[in-house]
Amino acid sequence: MPSKILFVDDEPSFEKLIRRQFRKQIRAKEFEFIFASNGVEALEILQGDRRHIDLTITDINMPQMSGLTLLEKVHDLDPNIKTVVLSAYSDMKNIRTAMNQGAFDFLTKPIDFQDLEITINRALEQVKQIRQNEEQLRDAQTQLIQNEKMSALGELVAGVAHEINNPVGFIASNIEIAEDYIKNLIEVVKFYQQNFPDPGAAILAKLEEVDLQYIINDMPEVIDSMREGTDRICTLSNSLRTFSRSDTRAKIAFNIHEGIDSTLLILKHRLKGNEKRPPIEIKKEYSNLSPVVCYPGQLNQVFMNLIANAIEALDEASEGRNWEEILENPNIITIRTYAREDNERVVISISDNGPGMSEAVMEQIFEYLYTTKPVGTGTGLGLYISHQIVVETHGGNLYCVSEPHRGAEFIIEIPMERSQPLV
Ligand SMILES: Nc1ncnc2c1ncn2[C@@H]1O[C@H](COP(=O)(O)OP(=O)(O)OP(=O)(O)O)[C@@H](O)[C@H]1O
Ligand SMILES: [Mg+2]
Structure with a gap:
């Protein structure tokens, strides 16, 4: 330039x-x-x-x-x-x-043109220095905000996950014991029945009242559904921990799909239906990817920013449509992953069928503090930070394909680092 x-x-x-x-x-x-x-x-x-x-x-x-x-x-x-x-x-x-x-x-x-040239060069040198300093300051500021935002959220999430883990552990292990106890009790009852086939009217009436046979038949299902509940809580808490991984010191091999799923879980309440629109549909088209060497916490943050933007775009589009129109043409976020043919890069594509963007907006979306959202809603940092994480930290690529009324697709490309041992 x-x-x-x-x-x-x-x-x-x-x-x-x-x-x-x-x-x-x-x-x-x-x-x-x-x-x-x-x-x-x-x-x-x-x-x-x-x-x-x-x-x-x-x-x-x-x-x-x-x-x-x-x-x-x-x-x-x-x-x-x-x-x-x-x-x-x-x-x-x-x-x-x-x-x-x-x-x-x-x-x-x-x-004196020679003097002019010297003066111009000297002035430009200073301008360059000032601009560089400004840029550095801005980067440092963004980094601070990003760290602050992430570590606060990450700590909270990791803390909650940790707190959930212990009580769920009690329940899970006690379910096994309870199941065992119940089996024993039922056996004892059956044993009584065999040895005392005629227990007398009072006992028969009681058996009738509690519907013993029904209890015996239903018990396995009750236990199974308790087990499923605790399994789900365990998955949730593991996802929360996956999401809040803050491995900033070294890259590690990471299952990208786990990252996306844990991010979706955190955003679940924003995807749910509300009084203005039915739930947003998530379509996942995952391909069979090997782990990617990266900074997982940071990549999750990119997924978070892109999916949150898609939700916000769909929310905005839903404002002008009534319930029937939306049901006919539902809000969808599609997440696709695949490896480039040469296997050098993995691609994560996050697209929505929302309002899309004009060319003029698209030219600026990755700029620092650029936002089209009302004050207090958007800070204009999401894509700027995501771009930094993908391009600078991971040597990848982040770009957008969009047209007004045609939705938007954000494409993340991360180079595969095969030379490092997979952990
Ligand atoms: N999926 C999308 N559809 C339409 N426009 C989008 C989409 N994603 C981003 N944009 C546009 O890009 C702008 C910049 O996005 P960015 O995530 O950087 O900031 P923001 O969402 O406005 O604020 P922040 O993410 O800091 O809360 C948005 O204000 C919006 O105009
Ligand atoms: Mg955003």
């Missing part, structure tokens, strides 16, 4: 002169010059394209808006844009004012 330099001077011949003088840098795409003939015009360009102008070079004496006023406004707009002022040597007073107002440097007219 060339550095963008805005040159402001009411003398039209300057444009040609500058273009000639810096033709090499322009051709090599190091510099791009934009010309304005007064402060008002310059300000319009800056407001429209603020994030991309790196340096302003401005004359001081110009009609409509002087260089000094422009300098002030540029500073208000973005203090990171450097401004170099140009003026006649005799105009020292204005030059001093400009320097006091925060100009980066000044040059005197007639312009």
